[in-house]
Amino acid sequence: MEHYSITAGRIHLDYLPYSHSVFSTVLISLLSCVFIRWRFKNNRLAFLFAIGVISHVALDIIFHEKDIRLSPFSATPVWGFGIIGFPILNFILEFIYGIFCWWYYKGDKRLLIVIIVFNVLDLPVMLAHGDALIIFKNYSFLLPAFILFQILITWYFIWRYSKPQKNVLKVQGEKQKIKQLQTSIDQSH
Numbered sequence: 001m002e003h004y005s006i007t008a009g010r011i012h013l014d015y016l017p018y019s020h021s022v023f024s025t026v027l028i029s030l031l032s033c034v035f036i037r038w039r040f041k042n043n044r045l046a047f048l049f050a051i052g053v054i055s056h057v058a059l060d061i062i063f064h065e066k067d068i069r070l071s072p073f074s075a076t077p078v079w080g081f082g083i084i085g086f087p088i089l090n091f092i093l094e095f096i097y098g099i100f101c102w103w104y105y106k107g108d109k110r111l112l113i114v115i116i117v118f119n120v121l122d123l124p125v126m127l128a129h130g131d132a133l134i135i136f137k138n139y140s141f142l143l144p145a146f147i148l149f150q151i152l153i154t155w156y157f158i159w160r161y162s163k164p165q166k167n168v169l170k171v172q173g174e175k176q177k178i179k180q181l182q183t184s185i186d187q188s189h
Helices: 022-040 043-063 087-104 109-127 130-138 142-162 166-188
Strands: 003-007 010-015
Touching: 003 130, 010 130, 022 043, 043 087, 087 109, 109 142, 130 142
Parallel strands: none
Antiparallel strands: 003 010
16 A cells, blocks of 8 residues: 655655556556547547656656655665755746746646646645644545645646637637638639
């Protein structure tokens, strides 16, 4: 069973071989790609989802302590640069990464606000240490439940605010209709 511990006032993700191994990541990535291609008939979405799954563990190798395994079936090697041990640096890098993704994918202001707010809301969790972690020590299900909730709510807001606005789609549709009308007029002359 996967588990974490709290020692020296810090959370340590001691044993995550199933959810955070390179083998599991590649397997889940391939399975999700096949499922999305089959269910939605969308190769681009399948590819992007697979890249998203793989990028999660790639980023975890950068941020986690040495707790990312090659597979659930081997104790070594384990990878992790341990940036999580430096909460301010961790926050700055995650914040910059979020802003870079927003810029790269040409997000709108609403999505930028979501990225900023969620990064700032995560700061107390990154900085938590000592007695602030006792609740997670006493109730071990709370940390995974909190992380799952955080992932789901983040996905929701990114999905909600990364969709094009209806007015933009409406204008694009009108432009396409005008272009079709112009083409048909040109062809009739």
